[in-house]
Amino acid sequence: MPKPKPPYPPEFRARIVELAKAGRTSSLAEEFHVTDTTVRNWVRQSELDEGTRQDGLTSDEKQELARLRREVKVLREERDILSKAAAWFAQEGVGTPKKRSDS
The missing domain is CATH 1.20.5 (Single alpha-helices involved in coiled-coils or other helix-helix interfaces)
Incomplete structure (x- = not known):
């Protein structure tokens, strides 16, 4: 079984979310070597934490x-x-x- 990758640093996640909210969603995954799903999940969690979204924890x-x-x-x-x-x-x-x- 392959070893899981260590979690991305919070600063890295925050920068990706910031870029995604600014409109750079299509090239982020390729440029920073993360999946589209990961970027979407990070943006969703950021919205939950900020209170702009109410459908989760x-x-x-x-x-x-x-x-x-x-x-x-x-x-x-x-x-x-x-x-x-x-x-x-x-x-x-x-x-x-x-x-x-x-x-």
């Missing part, structure tokens, strides 16, 4: 969503571990007789 919202998904994953793992530990401790207590105090 902004970059900040995407970052927050990714952070929350990671947090949910960790919390589910912790819950599963605690559940298994509770079951194990409950089973340990079944086999031993309880001490009674004669108070």
